[in-house]
Amino acid sequence: MAHFEKATSIHDWLNQRLAIDTIKRVMATEYWIPKNINFLWAMGMVLAVTFGLLLISGIFLLMYYKPDVKLAFDSVNYTIMSEVGYGWLWRHIHGVAASVIFLIIYIHMFTAIYYGSYKQGREMIWLSGMLLFVTFSGEAFSGYMLPWGQMSYWAGMVITNLFSAGSLELNGVVEWIRGDYVPGDAFLTRFFMLHVLLMPLAILGLIGLHFGALRIPHVNNQDGEEIDFEAESQRYLAGDTKNAKVIRFQWDFLSKDIFVLGVFLIFFFYLVFYHFTFAMDPVNFDPADGLKTPPHIYPEWYFLWSYEILRPFPKDPGLIAFGFAQVAFFLLPFLDRSPNVAPANRRGLFAIWFWVMLIDMIVLTVMGKLPPEGIFNTIGAIAAWTFIGLWIALPIITILEKKK
Amino acid sequence: MAVEKERRDFLGMALGGFTAIGGIAALGAAKKTWDPLPSVKAAGFTVIDLTQMEENQVTIEKWRGKPIFVLKKSADMKANERDIVVDGTRYHVSIGLCTHLGCIPAYYPGEHKFICACHGGQFDASGEVLKAPPAKPLVIPPFKIDGTKLVLGEEGPEYKELKSKNLIA
Numbered sequence: 001m002a003h004f005e006k007a008t009s010i011h012d013w014l015n016q017r018l019a020i021d022t023i024k025r026v027m028a029t030e031y032w033i034p035k036n037i038n039f040l041w042a043m044g045m046v047l048a049v050t051f052g053l054l055l056i057s058g059i060f061l062l063m064y065y066k067p068d069v070k071l072a073f074d075s076v077n078y079t080i081m082s083e084v085g086y087g088w089l090w091r092h093i094h095g096v097a098a099s100v101i102f103l104i105i106y107i108h109m110f111t112a113i114y115y116g117s118y119k120q121g122r123e124m125i126w127l128s129g130m131l132l133f134v135t136f137s138g139e140a141f142s143g144y145m146l147p148w149g150q151m152s153y154w155a156g157m158v159i160t161n162l163f164s165a166g167s168l169e170l171n172g173v174v175e176w177i178r179g180d181y182v183p184g185d186a187f188l189t190r191f192f193m194l195h196v197l198l199m200p201l202a203i204l205g206l207i208g209l210h211f212g213a214l215r216i217p218h219v220n221n222q223d224g225e226e227i228d229f230e231a232e233s234q235r236y237l238a239g240d241t242k243n244a245k246v247i248r249f250q251w252d253f254l255s256k257d258i259f260v261l262g263v264f265l266i267f268f269f270y271l272v273f274y275h276f277t278f279a280m281d282p283v284n285f286d287p288a289d290g291l292k293t294p295p296h297i298y299p300e301w302y303f304l305w306s307y308e309i310l311r312p313f314p315k316d317p318g319l320i321a322f323g324f325a326q327v328a329f330f331l332l333p334f335l336d337r338s339p340n341v342a343p344a345n346r347r348g349l350f351a352i353w354f355w356v357m358l359i360d361m362i363v364l365t366v367m368g369k370l371p372p373e374g375i376f377n378t379i380g381a382i383a384a385w386t387f388i389g390l391w392i393a394l395p396i397i398t399i400l401e402k403k404k
Numbered sequence: 405m406a407v408e409k410e411r412r413d414f415l416g417m418a419l420g421g422f423t424a425i426g427g428i429a430a431l432g433a434a435k436k437t438w439d440p441l442p443s444v445k446a447a448g449f450t451v452i453d454l455t456q457m458e459e460n461q462v463t464i465e466k467w468r469g470k471p472i473f474v475l476k477k478s479a480d481m482k483a484n485e486r487d488i489v490v491d492g493t494r495y496h497v498s499i500g501l502c503t504h505l506g507c508i509p510a511y512y513p514g515e516h517k518f519i520c521a522c523h524g525g526q527f528d529a530s531g532e533v534l535k536a537p538p539a540k541p542l543v544i545p546p547f548k549i550d551g552t553k554l555v556l557g558e559e560g561p562e563y564k565e566l567k568s569k570n571l572i573a
Contacts, residue, residue: 154507158522161506167539176435180444182469190438291464291471293508297522311523314536315504372524 028250032233034221035247041219042260043108049261050101050268051203057093058196065146067192069185072148073287089272095279096272098140102302104264105133113332114354116341117220123333124213130330132206135199140300142195148188149284150294156183156191158297166316182290224341296371304368305361311372312381321384328391335391338398349397353390360386449557451550454490462511464500467545467556471500471508473518474554475529481516484530486541486571488562490549497554498531498542503573509542518542543573 007013014020033041064084066075080087109129112118118126141159145152160177164170179186218229227245236244247253271278283294299307310322340347344354360383367380450467457463457476465472475496477487487494500508507522517534518527526535531542548560559567566572 154522157501158505158507175440176438179438179440180469181440184444184469186441186444290469291466291508293510293521295510295521297507311537315539318537371521377524 024250028254029248030233030237031215031249032229032236032246033219033249033253034225034227035245036221036223036225037219038222039256039260040107040111042257043104043111045254045257046104046261046264047101047108048207049265050097050104051207053093053097053268054101055200057090057097060087060090061094062196065192067146067189069148069188069288072146072188076147077285092272092276092279096268096276098143099279099300099302100268100271101136102140102300105136106302109133109329110358112220113357114344115220115222116224116336116343116347118333119336120339120341121217122213122220125210125217126333127330128206128210128213132203132210133329134326135202135206137303139195139199139203140302142191142199144300145183145188145191146195147284148288149281150286150288150292151281151284151297153183153288153290154293154297155299156187160187162319162322166319183288220341222343224343226341298369301365301369304366305364308364308368308380309384309387311368312377312384321388324391325387328387331391332394335394336398337395338401340401348401350401353394353397356386357390360390449555452554452556453552454493454495454554455552457495460513460516465556467499470545472545472556473498473500473511473531473542475511477529481529484532485569486530486532486544486566488544488547488549488554490554491552496530497544497547499545500542502538503533503540503542504538540573544571 004016007016011020061080064075064080064087066072076091080091082088112126112129141155145156156178160174160183163177164174175181177187178184179190218227221227225245229246232244232246236246236248241247279300281300286294298304306322306325309325310318312318313321336350338347338350344351363379363383364387367376367383370376372380450465450472452465452472452474454474454476457474459476459478460481461476463474465474473496477483477494477496481494483494484496486496488497489495502509502520502522502525504520504523504525507520509518509520509525509527511518516529518529518531520526520538523537524535525533525538527538527542528534531544533539533541544563544566545556546559547563548555548558549562563572
């Protein structure tokens, strides 16, 4: 058995048993972050805090929500919204955070794409991040089922039908996922389980992996410069903090992080208190009805770009294009054949690729919201083809890129 | 130490083997747990009284939780081999879910068309595709003609004939 001495303080008592000083040093005070970064590097912390808000508000919603097709709608729209003290607050925080977290995820993703933070040793950060995007999508979809309104029901119908894989007609798979011929009680209860247990567990595990994947390659910087973190941290610890290229995570980087977080939270709670309706589709305030499709079905804004890739094509090619759109971003580190880690604006054709991709995704998002008619169909089809074309072009333009 | 190593290998393989068998069995149980329950599967039959129908109007019935279109065709509407003929009158009967991704198309009596609001698919009054994305016509549910009534969920001779000609969808 290890040797223990009489503790001089609570801190010392804990330190002898849990090595809390070592943990703090390794995880925070001597975890090194480059100096050459900007506010976009704070998005990870913003995401972590938004996830925390979702978790806390979710715990309170869970205490009154009833996962039963007969009770779910009223437990949300009557009990939680008008009877439970501050029930409306938890629901609006939960709904707004679920929407806003995707905005921050997209900013976080496009920051990584712009600065090349997905290659030369940082592949696992990118891949674990993409897995988080997928699990967050699953979490958002399963949560959207729970109020059991018209949009819940019909989104559940359309998305589960995707698993019949078009002309393969795997209706058995669809019925297995639903536990019924149509979304019903078995479907609602199992998606409730996914939403409150399995997906959050997966997300927590993946967040651990995502953070762990950062430790060896370290955080990228604004110039994609390869920093010798060992040497720079020694310089910092020796007292030359002015010339060292790195700062401590706690409290140097964290103080900047918390400033950006403060700005974000002002914006966030402004939405929660004054503009929550954008995250609350009015159609979902009608109870689910399997005999009446709402006249215009569209997903939440953050799924519109991939939905629009599905829409302009016939059934099977549409599903293939949609499937491709879901996995395309996973392939980024492998389709980018250039060894350069640098901001997109210093990478020649890649700068054009980046901005066309960003604009194309915004166009797809806007078209996904508009009804599938006339000129919108044409623009949507062009944007969908552009998306596919960009991925085919990526290896070519990155091979042509000159090594710096 | 060769004997010792073989012993360890055997123990490892035995443990791995039993774990794999148990794991596969558990997966089978997990799969079964998600299957539709017997009570859901047994959810009965729907009987539709065709004498109540009006020409060129779609009546929506419910069968196994799904909407069923029943359209009594008027004399000027195009005949189709998928029509169900009862008492000399032609009916179009189908599961009212778009064969693309399962939204309910709406019927426009003036144009004799079903139009799906979700992804813009269109079907004619016999359920045949007029405009993609759906790749196949509206599906005819299993039915049996019983006088002037239609029993859904049972396969009558007329349904079997349509099925043998590959016309149900």
